[in-house]
Structure formats: structure tokens, C-alpha cells
Amino acid sequence: MHVERFDAEYYRRYYFSPVTRIAEPEYFEHLADFVAAYLKVLDCPVTRVLDAGCGAGLFHPGLRRAWPEVEIEAFDASPYACAEYGWRHDSLETFDSAETYDLVICHDVLQYLDRPAAEAALAKLSRLTHAALFFSVLTTEDWRRNCDQQRTDSNAHLRSARWYRRRLEPDFRNAGGGLYVRRDAGIVLFALESW
DSSP states (O other): OOGGGSSHHHHIIIIIOTTTOSSOHHHHHHHHHHHHHHHHHTTOOOSEEEEETOTTOTTHHHHHHHOTTOEEEEEESOHHHHHHHOOEEOOTTTOOOSOOEEEEEEESOGGGSOHHHHHHHHHHHHHHEEEEEEEEOOBHHHHHHTSOTTTSOOOSOOBOHHHHHHHHTTTEEEEETTEEEETTSOOOOOGGGOO
16 A cells, blocks of 8 residues: 555545545544444444544544544554544554454545455454444445546555455454444344344
């Protein structure tokens, strides 16, 4: 991953410019609201969150609204983002912790990793996740059918949704909406609530 490219211009273009950003600011609020509400429905308490590749930290206000006492640990590989927002400068390749987290967030990070690094990152996400993982990534199918190709960063390693599912499936159940729960976490998902 060439972290130099995740500079001020990258963040301006893809996150903050009303003309070129990929999503409206409310998107991240709605996403955090969804994740928090669904985990509350599943009776999954969240006190510790890891945001792996947190970028500008746009998830954090919504998570703090849902869980005012939540402890959020966040890191990013971008020197710019870390200097600008105060995150720990790290990457999924090098981040290590003996701790596990109730919720791990990995939003649109793995498409920037080559195949060996992406496989290692998925294994690491599994080790770090105590209960729930919110995971999203640009897939080949999304590039072809779902995203705005003028606003989406095309400098990525595109892989199929099936590729990711095969690697998540041994440790996680897909609860829908990008939310995965560990198979050994004791969280009840009824038959039609998961895939």
C-alpha cells in the first residue's frame, strides 16, 4: 500500500468536497446508528471499539452517541490522517494487540491491500474481534454494478464478494448490512437474520 497517496488531497476529494465525495456526511451517521441499533437488538454490549483504518474518524460521533462511555481505539496508515486527526499511525499489517474488542470496524480498507496482505488482515481482524465486526470493502461486483465510478477510487485491488465471504465464513456469521458476529460469541441470530 502506498500510504503517501492518502494525503490531504485524497481526503478532500473522496470525503469532504461536495462535488467529488463518495458519500454525504450523513451516511456515516446512519451507518453508526445502524450498527449500534442492531448490536443492541442482538444484546451485544459494546464498551471497546477498534476502528482499523479509521481515515477521518467519521464513524466516531455516531458511536459515541450510541454508547457515551465507549472506548474507541483508532489507527490509520496515512501519515496525513494521523497528524490531522490524532490517530495512532499504524496499519493492519503491523498493528498488534493482546486485547480483543467488542466491535471492530474495517470500512473500505482491504481493497488497498494486495492479496497476501488482505488475507493476513482478515485473519488479524478475526483475532481482534471479540463479538462483532463491521466490514465493508469495494468488490468487483460493486465496481461493475453499484458504485459511482467517477467518485470511487479505482486505484484498488478488486476481488469478488465470494473471495471475502470464503475467508470470513469460518469465524463469522453474516448478520447483514456489513455486520458480522463471531460464531463463538454466543450471540443469537435467528435463521432468517443471517446468511
